[in-house]
Amino acid sequence: xxxxxxxxxxGAGPAGSTAARVAAESGARVLLLEKRxxxxxxxxxxxxxxxxxxxxxxxxxxxSWVVHxxxxxxxxxxxxxxxxxxxxxxxxxxxCMLDRSAFDxxxxxxxxxxxxxxxxxxxxxxxxxxGGRVVGVETQHPLGRSTIRAGVTIAADGVMSRVSxxxxxxxxxxxxxxxxxxxxxxxxxxxxxxxxxxxxxxxQMAPGGFAWIFPKGRRSANVGLGVLPSRAARPALAYLHDxxxxxxxLKNGKITQIHAGAVPVCGPARRSFANGLLAAGDAARHVHxxxxxxxxxxxxxxxxxxxxxxxxxxxxxVSSKVLGEYEQQWKARYGKSLDQYQKARKVxxxxxxxxxxxxxxxxQGLKLETISAREFLKLLxxxxxxxxxxxxxxx
Amino acid sequence: MFGFxxxxxxxxxESKPSPIPQIDPIRCIRCGACAAVCPLNVIEVSDTLARxxxxxxxxxxxxxxxxxxxxxx
Numbered sequence: 001x002x003x004x005x006x007x008x009x010x011g012a013g014p015a016g017s018t019a020a021r022v023a024a025e026s027g028a029r030v031l032l033l034e035k036r037x038x039x040x041x042x043x044x045x046x047x048x049x050x051x052x053x054x055x056x057x058x059x060x061x062x063x064s065w066v067v068h069x070x071x072x073x074x075x076x077x078x079x080x081x082x083x084x085x086x087x088x089x090x091x092x093x094x095x096c097m098l099d100r101s102a103f104d105x106x107x108x109x110x111x112x113x114x115x116x117x118x119x120x121x122x123x124x125x126x127x128x129x130x131g132g133r134v135v136g137v138e139t140q141h142p143l144g145r146s147t148i149r150a151g152v153t154i155a156a157d158g159v160m161s162r163v164s165x166x167x168x169x170x171x172x173x174x175x176x177x178x179x180x181x182x183x184x185x186x187x188x189x190x191x192x193x194x195x196x197x198x199x200x201x202x203x204q205m206a207p208g209g210f211a212w213i214f215p216k217g218r219r220s221a222n223v224g225l226g227v228l229p230s231r232a233a234r235p236a237l238a239y240l241h242d243x244x245x246x247x248x249x250l251k252n253g254k255i256t257q258i259h260a261g262a263v264p265v266c267g268p269a270r271r272s273f274a275n276g277l278l279a280a281g282d283a284a285r286h287v288h289x290x291x292x293x294x295x296x297x298x299x300x301x302x303x304x305x306x307x308x309x310x311x312x313x314x315x316x317x318v319s320s321k322v323l324g325e326y327e328q329q330w331k332a333r334y335g336k337s338l339d340q341y342q343k344a345r346k347v348x349x350x351x352x353x354x355x356x357x358x359x360x361x362x363x364q365g366l367k368l369e370t371i372s373a374r375e376f377l378k379l380l381x382x383x384x385x386x387x388x389x390x391x392x393x394x395x
Numbered sequence: 396m397f398g399f400x401x402x403x404x405x406x407x408x409e410s411k412p413s414p415i416p417q418i419d420p421i422r423c424i425r426c427g428a429c430a431a432v433c434p435l436n437v438i439e440v441s442d443t444l445a446r447x448x449x450x451x452x453x454x455x456x457x458x459x460x461x462x463x464x465x466x467x468x
């Protein structure tokens with residue numbers, strides 16, 4: 001079967017659904033393709049996102065898909081020393097625990113309501129290219145094959161990003177540029193506080209990554225762990241099992257779900273567009289390289305891609321000259337931050353466990369709301385001048 | 396005596412290393428970590444199945460990237 005649309009979007013995650021919604025709102029004929037028959041399932045996410053991120057995108061954090069909130073975050077160093085960052089309740093800075101499957105369904109539904117067509121259970125297995133321009137995709141569906149021609153193709157196919165790679169965008173990940181993550185949904189655990197999200201560091205425990213505990217209540221949480229495959233000797237799942245067994249509050253809990261996924265931590269792709277194609281979200285590597293969060297950038301880049309694509313189609317010019325405006329937009333919005341997180345990540349990767357302990361000890365007892373960078377520097381100079389040398393690139 | 400030789404032959408045949416990595420469908424949850432690091436972009440992950448399509452050169456990146464240890468040589 002042959003079909004024709006203005007814009008085809010590959011992947012109905014936060015980036016794709018947002019792109020499809022925005023493009024449809026701008027009047028384009030949009031088709032949103034999702035390989036899963038049930039979007040959002042299986043889960044591949046820690047499900048934690050900042051309340052501010054949701055509000056900034058016009059999403060209401062009191063919706064049914066926010067199942068819990070935490071108001072403090074604890075970073076735990078290898079030796080067990082930790083420091084706590086807290087926010088006031090009602091300050092708009094809480095961390096929201098999503099029901100990510102429901103969240104994805106909500107976004108896909110919003111795209112449909114805006115007029116986009118959605119086709120689930122549809123795998124994109126090829127890209128149509130003519131004279132150096134992307135002109136659509138080849139799909140497989142339980143009912144057969146289909147060739148979909150489109151003015152603009154938006155690649156929002158997540159970490160795999162096969163579509164961008166067919167279009168020759170530089171998005172291949174090396175083994176030191178990807179966090180390989182496993183996660184358990186646990187119940188019957190005993191958390192000190194249901195109001196605290198935890199990040200735990202340690203080279204033995206999670207080489208090149210960290211473990212997390214994101215509460216979904218007092219006795220249930222997402223407990224996960226990511227490793228850099230270039231440094232890990234075993235799969236993430238093995239490290240996660242060891243981690244859970246080593247924690248008194250967790251080891252008697254029950255595992256009700258196993259999730260897995262991969263997070264690109266290479267920094268944003270050097271090029272996110274081609275003739276007739278835009279890449280958004282994880283597919284363009286728009287991820288916070290330190291904490292691995294990607295929903296924020298997926299929502300934002302999706303919206304920008306949708307808008308630019310719709311405008312290009314309306315103007316009848318989908319060359320990379322016009323589509324390149326998308327890259328200018330996201331670089332202006334958050335390109336610098338993504339680069340900084342990436343730089344910081346490289347520095348953090350060089351820290352030893354002892355360095356991390358020292359750093360956390362320095363931060364301990366400081367009130368983060370009032371502390372200035374200068375105060376922190378003074379403290380570092382006094383206590384750990386060597387550590388300061390290592391951190392100099394961050395300054 | 397003949398049975399002995401016959402069995403040995405079969406065993407040897409089975410333990411022969413396969414030319415491309417094998418994805419264990421029981422462990423795999425189709426997260427796509429393997430596809431993300433495949434330098435040749437030959438791993439296809441559908442809703443129900445991850446499979447290595449034509450052209451794999453057995454580089455082994457996918458084996459190390461899999462969070463669940465679901466890919467073996």
